[in-house]
Amino acid sequence: MRMVCCKCKSDKALIKYAGYSRMNVRIEGECLKLETVYVPRMYCKTCKRTFAVLKDDEIKNTSYCESFKKEVVNQYRSRADTVEKICMKYQIAITTMYKWVHQMEKEEKSS
Ligand SMILES: [Zn+2]
Numbered sequence: 553m554r555m556v557c558c559k560c561k562s563d564k565a566l567i568k569y570a571g572y573s574r575m576n577v578r579i580e581g582e583c584l585k586l587e588t589v590y591v592p593r594m595y596c597k598t599c600k601r602t603f604a605v606l607k608d609d610e611i612k613n614t615s616y617c618e619s620f621k622k623e624v625v626n627q628y629r630s631r632a633d634t635v636e637k638i639c640m641k642y643q644i645a646i647t648t649m650y651k652w653v654h655q656m657e658k659e660e661k662s663s
Pocket residue numbers: 557558559560561562596597598599600601
């Protein structure tokens with residue numbers, strides 16, 4: 553794979569920059585599979601900008617599915633752990649979790 557800067561299209565002077573990992577969740581039969589997706593970032597010396605190596609749509613493909621959201625909300629409701637621990641376990645932001653909780657409450661009320 554040839555790497556070019558997505559801003560200036562230069563393929564020179566690209567260096568590895570801090571990336572981040574995020575959790576991707578797949579459902580296989582009855583099983584919830586967690587896998588870590590590493591999203592590397594590169595730094596371009598030519599235009600002095602950083603960019604993610606993965607394209608936007610690739611990152612979007614790693615979004616959370618409904619079953620995963622339900623799983624997280626169930627954990628929260630059952631008070632299985634503290635909010636911080638649940639979010640750490642599933643690698644999500646606390647605000648994200650609360651968003652899902654509210655979403656699910658809305659859906660339950662409308663159905
Ligand atoms: Zn560049």
